[in-house]
Amino acid sequence: MYTPSLLESIPRQKQRQTLGIAEGTLPFKGLDTWNAYEFTWLNQGGKPEVAVLQLQIPGKSSHLIESKSLKLYLGSFSNTPFANRAEIIRALESDLTLATQASVGVVLRTPEQAQLEGIGQFTGTNLDLQDIEINEYQWNPELLVLESSVTRRESVYTHLFKSLCPMTGQPDFASILVQYNGNSINHEGLLRYLVSFREHAEFAEQVTERIFVDIMNRCAPERLAVSARYTRRGGIDINAHRTHDEGLPAEVRLWRQ
Secondary structure, eight states, rough: OOOOOGGOOSSSSHHHTTTTTTTOOOOOOOEEEEEEEEEEEOOSSEEEEEEEEEEEEETOSSSSOOOHHHHHHHHOOOOOOOOHHHHHHHHHHHHHHHHHHOEEEEEOOOOOHHHHHHOOOSSSEGHHHHHOOOOSSSSOOOGGGEEEEEEEEEEEEEEEEEETTTTOOOOEEEEEEEEEEEEEEOOOHHHHHHHHHTOOBBHHHHHHHHHHHHHHHHHHHEHHHHEEEEEBBBEEEEEEEEEEESOOOOOOOOTTT
8 A cells, every 4th residue: 555654765965975066056957857657556446547657856855765665655556546646646746755855746647648759869979889999897087088179069878878776786777968068078988988887886866966077077068968868677767867057958768768
């Protein structure tokens, strides 16, 4: 049955301190979007209903949600009757706002709505097409180097990203999109840097912030946006965005999601 106490929240600030981010002085704007594709509950007549659940957690929230606890929490809805969708949304908003200490957006999409949205793709330069050798799989920001002093506006991405869950040690796979204005970033070094997370254990939201801060520290672009779209585990994907801009990148469901 529905059990809000299953949620486990984790303070963001402890990890942010390791990145040199003082409390209350975020160098970026951000949003963490969770999509749950196996969300189900019972209506008043006991008939199951299904939807794609989307949760939007502000990057400025003081806490993030541990993913396994979110899976268990959402699973507790499956045999619980609710009067209508509005009641479910109110429960989710209340529980998650309390857990994250920030206002959480909740959207329920019908299967028909989800199908209409379809699959999208990143636009820009695919870093994966480079024919290069890579032999470093421990996080190394020193791999980030500038190509030249020529100012460029560029979008680049990779589907080769992998990190580890700090709770279970299981692999977390993602596609990473980097958009920047500034001195040209060397593509070989950027791909090697992103691949160097392969044995790095950190939550998805924290990894995205680390990438943002590393690129700012090493390459100093005038503008930067980093989007990490992680593949599903337990029927849930997470998509973290960190950017200088007021507007956030569009939500694009990728081929592995």
